[in-house]
Amino acid sequence: xxxxxxxxxxxxxxxxxxxxxxxxxxxxxxxxxxxxxxxxxxxxxxxxxxxxxxxxxxxxxxxxxxxxxxxxxxxxxxxxxxxxxxxxxxxxxxxxxxxxxxxxxxxxxxxxxxxxxxxxxxxxxxxxxxxxxxxxxxxxxxxxxxxxxxxxxxxxxxxxxxxxxxxxxxxxxxxxxxxxxxxxxxxxxxxxxxxxxxxxxxxxxxxxxxxxxxxxxxxxxxxxxxxxxxxxxxxxxxxxxxxxxxxxxxxxxxxxxxxxxxxxxxxxxxxxxxxxxxxxxxxxxxxxxxxxxxxxxxxxxxxxxxxxxxxxxxxxxxxxxxxxxxxxxxxxxxxxxxxxxxxxxxxxxxxxxxxxxxxxxxxxxxxxxxxxxxxxxxxxxxxxxxxxxxxxxxxxxxxxxxxxxxxxxxxxxxxxxxxxxxxxxxxxxxxxxxxxxxxxxxxxxxxxxxxxxxxxxxxxxxxxxxxxxxxxxxxxxxxxxxxxxxxxxxxxxxxxxxxxxxxxxxxxxxxxxxxxxxxxxxxxxxxxxxxxxxxxxxxxxxxxxxxxxxxxxxxxxxxxxxxxxxxxxxxxxxxxxxxxxxxxxxxxxxxxxxxxxxxxxxxxxxxxxxxxxxxxxxxxxxxxxxxxxxxxxxxxxxxxxxxxxxxxxxxxxxxxxxxxxxxxxxxxxxxxxxxxxxxxxxxxxxxxxxxxxxxxxxxxxxxxxxxxxxxxxxxxxxxxxxxxxxxxxxxxxxxxxxxxxxxxxxxxxx
Ligand code: HDE
Numbered sequence: 001x002x003x004x005x006x007x008x009x010x011x012x013x014x015x016x017x018x019x020x021x022x023x024x025x026x027x028x029x030x031x032x033x034x035x036x037x038x039x040x041x042x043x044x045x046x047x048x049x050x051x052x053x054x055x056x057x058x059x060x061x062x063x064x065x066x067x068x069x070x071x072x073x074x075x076x077x078x079x080x081x082x083x084x085x086x087x088x089x090x091x092x093x094x095x096x097x098x099x100x101x102x103x104x105x106x107x108x109x110x111x112x113x114x115x116x117x118x119x120x121x122x123x124x125x126x127x128x129x130x131x132x133x134x135x136x137x138x139x140x141x142x143x144x145x146x147x148x149x150x151x152x153x154x155x156x157x158x159x160x161x162x163x164x165x166x167x168x169x170x171x172x173x174x175x176x177x178x179x180x181x182x183x184x185x186x187x188x189x190x191x192x193x194x195x196x197x198x199x200x201x202x203x204x205x206x207x208x209x210x211x212x213x214x215x216x217x218x219x220x221x222x223x224x225x226x227x228x229x230x231x232x233x234x235x236x237x238x239x240x241x242x243x244x245x246x247x248x249x250x251x252x253x254x255x256x257x258x259x260x261x262x263x264x265x266x267x268x269x270x271x272x273x274x275x276x277x278x279x280x281x282x283x284x285x286x287x288x289x290x291x292x293x294x295x296x297x298x299x300x301x302x303x304x305x306x307x308x309x310x311x312x313x314x315x316x317x318x319x320x321x322x323x324x325x326x327x328x329x330x331x332x333x334x335x336x337x338x339x340x341x342x343x344x345x346x347x348x349x350x351x352x353x354x355x356x357x358x359x360x361x362x363x364x365x366x367x368x369x370x371x372x373x374x375x376x377x378x379x380x381x382x383x384x385x386x387x388x389x390x391x392x393x394x395x396x397x398x399x400x401x402x403x404x405x406x407x408x409x410x411x412x413x414x415x416x417x418x419x420x421x422x423x424x425x426x427x428x429x430x431x432x433x434x435x436x437x438x439x440x441x442x443x444x445x446x447x448x449x450x451x452x453x454x455x456x457x458x459x460x461x462x463x464x465x466x467x468x469x470x471x472x473x474x475x476x477x478x479x480x481x482x483x484x485x486x487x488x489x490x491x492x493x494x495x496x497x498x499x500x501x502x503x504x505x506x507x508x509x510x511x512x513x514x515x516x517x518x519x520x521x522x523x524x525x526x527x528x529x530x531x532x533x534x535x536x537x538x539x540x541x542x543x544x545x546x547x548x549x550x551x552x553x554x555x556x557x558x559x560x561x562x563x564x565x566x567x568x569x570x571x572x573x574x575x576x577x578x579x580x581x582x583x584x585x586x587x588x589x590x591x592x593x594x595x596x597x598x599x600x601x602x603x604x605x606x607x608x609x610x611x612x613x614x615x616x617x618x619x620x621x622x623x624x625x626x627x628x629x630x631x632x633x634x635x636x637x638x639x640x641x642x643x644x645x646x647x648x649x650x651x652x653x654x655x656x657x658x659x660x661x662x663x664x665x666x667x668x669x670x671x672x673x674x675x676x677x678x679x680x681x682x683x684x685x686x687x688x689x690x691x692x693x694x695x696x697x698x699x700x701x702x703x704x705x706x707x708x709x710x711x712x713x714x715x716x717x718x719x720x721x722x723x724x725x726x727x728x729x730x731x732x733x734x735x736x737x738x739x740x741x742x743x744x745x746x747x748x749x750x
Contacts, residue, residue: 159190177310180260249545287341445459595650607655628640653698660680
């Protein structure tokens with residue numbers, strides 16, 4: 001009929017029109033060659049999906065199958081789509097009433113895109129907001145088999161792990177190399193349930209009871225009125241708290257020591273802090289403290305260096321971790337335990353094992369290695385893994401149990417509770433990074449962001465409708481055992497044991513265990529931080545605590561502040577130094593260390609390639625530094641005088657003395673009245689000066705020696721100029737084993 005023909009005509013015309021619009025106005029067909037780098041935005045056909053676009057479906061980021069059938073296809077396919085999977089033609093223009101008209105509310109793609117973006121952020125962690133994570137594997141050596149039934153600690157067992165390192169005080173975007181405690185949290189995906197060892201890089205804590213955690217954190221975080229300073233303790237409220245609350249003095253001296261500014265996450269020790277209880281197959285128990293010992297040794301930054309890095313590369317630790325892993329220099333730690341008899345007193349050598357402000361010196365109870373951790377893979381997606389990972393001290397496998405340490409007891413509540421706000425509900429263990437590798441059959445149901453489609457009708461026990469499932473496991477089926485520790489009949493009190501009152505003897509032990517150069521750093525750190533306080537009374541009160549730790553320490557800091565040094569108000573304890581606490585005096589491998597090599601494009605380049613190869617062969621990273629990018633003598637340049645700064649390198653080598661390049665700022669001797677003249681680019685001289693100030697090994701051969709002379713460092717300790725490039729490198733490598741050229745630092749505190 002006529003009307004039908006009209007309709008047909010309209011439809012055909014419409015199809016033709018839409019068809020035109022749908023035909024991509026592009027040269028390449030699907031699957032055609034990718035565009036050249038010259039014009040990355042040139043139109044082209046769709047490319048095949050990237051390999052890593054397979055997630056999220058049936059695997060956790062650690063590679064374990066989750067058992068979810070592969071029905072959903074997440075983030076796959078060549079075409080841009082909506083969240084519903086409808087293909088899109090345009091994501092650059094909103095739907096308008098005419099090109100100049102208002103935007104239409106019906107534009108679903110616009111609303112969905114903006115809505116999702118508006119909610120991309122979740123609350124950052126209330127503490128430890130700034131962090132970096134990595135995947136790895138833990139291999140047990142079997143040494144713990146006698147004391148724990150934990151299956152993952154049996155000889156040869158391999159367990160996937162995810163580790164997150166963090167600072168405590170700063171916000172998510174704060175700098176890495178601030179003076180602070182570092183978090184060292186490890187998730188072991190064991191087949192008997194996840195074990196989270198949520199530790200720090202310092203073995204003691206500020207407080208003895210969890211109820212004070214909000215107080216210490218409120219004091220350490222930025223002031224509530226101006227919200228400054230960011231990520232540091234150098235301000236009045238922090239020192240107000242720790243000087244009034246003297247149990248914090250032990251943790252505070254660790255912060256003021258070099259431990260507060262690690263060189264790298266790879267060179268940090270880790271500690272479980274609390275005492276844990278292990279139980280073996282026979283039900284026998286021991287008390288233990290966990291330690292992580294880095295293969296590369298415990299090394300720190302120098303304070304000025306740390307401050308410079310905060311400006312030059314605020315992501316220094318994050319970058320270092322990822323670069324090392326991607327270069328194959330996998331960071332490694334030995335996990336160890338100090339083992340103590342589980343006596344009713346819960347003390348060892350007179351030290352209260354429930355007091356988290358106390359250590360047990362390693363000389364009294366050696367750390368026994370029980371396995372090795374290797375970090376070998378960086379996260380694929382920072383948010384999905386590092387940000388969403390949720391640790392909890394209560395995630396314990398059979399064979400590991402808690403003690404009555406009142407700090408640990410409070411943490412058992414906090415780490416579950418905090419995730420409700422941070423991850424938006426109670427189902428955060430279903431987020432891929434948090435999924436256990438053990439079977440889960442939990443009878444927990446529903447709630448925000450429920451991912452599981454639970455079968456069955458009887459999520460309760462006992463039941464007859466689901467065949468009685470799930471069944472409780474007996475001891476033989478690796479059930480978790482709460483160790484039946486006897487709880488003494490005691491009055492209900494808000495109180496702490498008398499042994500918790502000793503706030504100074506172990507601080508003095510720490511101070512007495514430091515080498516002169518480490519003591520000097522501690523004095524400077526206290527002087528700096530207290531010097532940043534405005535309130536005189538706070539400085540005076542902290543000096544009183546320092547007097548109770550050690551009169552020399554107090555005297556030195558008081559001098560720096562221009563205040564009188566008070567007398568001790570407690571008897572000074574006789575202490576036996578613990579050499580294990582010092583970072584100085586041993587030699588370590590230099591794996592993954594950074595070596596800068598300055599070359600003069602117009603100079604002699606003979607030895608450079610050979611030295612570069614030798615640095616590589618030694619497991620370190622050689623970076624060539626030249627006046628401009630590109631290549632020099634056929635070798636690729638990694639840093640220019642404009643992009644290189646000394647703080648990135650652990651040692652600096654000079655194969656030449658390059659003349660000032662046109663983009664250099666004027667040299668010092670260009671100033672009126674200056675005497676002498678430098679012929680070397682001032683940025684190279686600055687590089688050498690800083691490397692020298694921060695006690696790094698420096699070497700030069702050929703014309704390079706002239707740059708050292710002009711920088712005024714030739715002939716001083718740790719500056720090598722004898723021999724060929726290869727010989728200089730060998731000597732510099734020898735110096736790097738000790739981490740720094742320690743004798744270059746002043747050490748006025750004996
Ligand atoms: Fe934590 N701590 N903490 N803490 N902590 C958190 O949990 C808390 C303490 C540590 O990379 C929070 O998931 C209380 C000691 C690390 O995700 C929160 C107390 C030690 C991390 C919390 C302590 C730690 C946290 C914030 C006093 C070393 C980062 C976000 C009783 C042994 C974990 C979160 C990560 C994180 C509470 C003391 C280590 C709020 C109440 C002692 C490494 O739950």
